[in-house]
Amino acid sequence: MTPFTTDRRNFLAGVGAVGAGALLSGCVTQTSSNSPTSQSSSGPVTLQSNLSSPQAKTALETLIAAYNKKGGSRAQLNTVASETFRTQLPTYLTSANPPDAYTWYPGSVAEAYAKQGLLLDLSDLWQGPDLSRYSAAMRDLCTSPSTGKKDFVPTDYYWWGFFYRKSNFAKWGVQEPTTWNEFLALCQTLKTKNVAPIGIGAGSGTAWVASAWFDYLNIRVNGATYHRELLAGKHSFNDPQVHKVFDYWGQALPFFDPNGTALAFQDATTSLLEGRTAMMLIGTFFADAAPKDALGDLDFFRFPVIDPKVPMAEEAPADGFFASSRTAHAAGVKDLLAYFATAEAQELYIKNSSGTVLPTHPDAKDNGTPLVVKGRKLIASAAQVTQFFNRDSSDALQPTADTALVHFLSKPKEVNSILTTWQRDAQQIWSK
Missing domain, CATH: 3.40.190.10 (Periplasmic binding protein-like II)
Incomplete structure (x- = not known):
């Protein structure tokens, strides 16, 4: 995939809200198991998360609980140690019964999985009331060059x-x-x-x-x-x-x-x-x-x-979610990821975490601390923005x-x- 290249104005216009990196699902259920949870078409959406540090984990749990209170689809959160998650992600995605959705990164790193047909097509979500307002740069970052499909929902970025x-x-x-x-x-x-x-x-x-x-x-x-x-x-x-x-x-x-x-x-x-x-x-x-x-x-x-x-x-890496093309809960997954794309969800995540991320939704507010204001100015002044080694190359x-x-x-x-x-x-x- 073409690496994320943009000038600072296009980047800031469309970066705004991911904040949660990994929002999971419904009855906030924690598990230390490294193997994917077996799925049935009638069960909750499972979200496999690498957000294992205390504040990020709590913030994601809060977000999932808020989603489950809305009624309709439900989500279940499986939190895995970050390094274990990174090494096991290819196994999750290629297993017979993979988790439905995942916290991870857009760009070249996602393209490596898209080329294998492992990611769910989320293009219809990008026509919705929230994602349709994200910047062109962010849309490009979340679009697979090999398939032409959008396969990622970004929720925040950081510096x-x-x-x-x-x-x-x-x-x-x-x-x-x-x-x-x-x-x-x-x-x-x-x-x-x-x-x-x-x-x-x-x-x-x-x-x-x-x-x-x-x-x-x-x-x-x-x-x-x-x-x-x-x-x-x-x-x-x-x-x-x-x-x-x-x-x-x-x-x-x-x-x-x-x-x-x-x-x-x-x-x-x-x-x-x-x-x-x-x-x-x-x-x-x-x-x-x-x-x-x-x-x-x-x-x-x-x-x-x-x-x-x-x-x-x-x-200035962006974080967010993609989903397995083998999910039995495609409608539920899309409903969950659409919620993560809202200003409401991103502000809730920021409020309950350390608050040091910047939301991708154009209407979502960051926490406004001097540290965050300084970080936003740093990215605004950048001539170009890169992601990180594996994000600009591959896992x-x-x-x-x-x-x-x-x-x-x-x-x-x-x-x-x-x-x-x-x-x-x-x-x-x-x-x-």
Whole structure:
């Protein structure tokens, strides 16, 4: 699928409301089982959700309960640990009795499943009173290039940045950097204060977090267009341009938390909140696991400028839902997803979560905090918007990045062989 490319005005015109990432179903039922729930045509719609962090899970449960109170179709929520969900999603979709609907991502990652005929056609929903008002950019993002059908309902989007605690920066007497050299100087200052400057959390099943560093360095050094083309197989991971990305990353490596490849991102988040690390490149979803009393102390700055001649792109992934083409509850699934597309549902989700997502519905209101206002302005100022490594490529390509990037973090001097191997592994995916 053509990666999501748009200018900031088209993006903001049509991004507005997904907020819930994964709304499930009816009698809010929780299960720890990793296997899909058997379906019958008379049962409730099952929603398989990866929203397992406390606030996001509670917000989705609230949303499903509200949907079930409306009468008519009912939904049942199955919450699965995020990393388990990611690895099991292909199995869910290809099983004989798959869950009906899923929290996941639009764009290239959804296209990989659409090409296999695994996703339910939702085109008729996009003619409805809510989705018909979403932007052209959002409609394009949710349309399969191979089938021409719309197979996704977006509900929210969010941003990535270097997050930190304002009270800690004030205590350490440091300020937000804007350029790469200022960023490295900040890291050096923090290191002298006996704090690990940069947390990452690329261990214990969350190696994908490291892809944010690759994404941002690549779009800062080579630009968003080159980045998308690289992930589509039009360039090699062994190109000189990619080597340059790792040259810059190597400059920052001395400032990473030495435990960063042993911790899951949730544990790295705890280190950030407790002041053991100073800052972390992460998406706003991390705040769903943060104590409510810490949210007002959080702030962020954009990934620093490296080359002023390269337009400033930002990562702003959209979240939402797609459904199995094998569902026995097509009408119920569409009714549930139509509800998720409303301003009412998106505002309810935001109210009951950490509130750090931006709704996709043009009429839905965000929570209006200074952090959210700043995040919205960041995306509005972006020259281009990217999603995330697997979203701009495929779920199948993500493990190649996980292997390569974690290897680099532990053995940066082996970068030449790492990139050669990465290209070989990626080519095997692209050639399928």
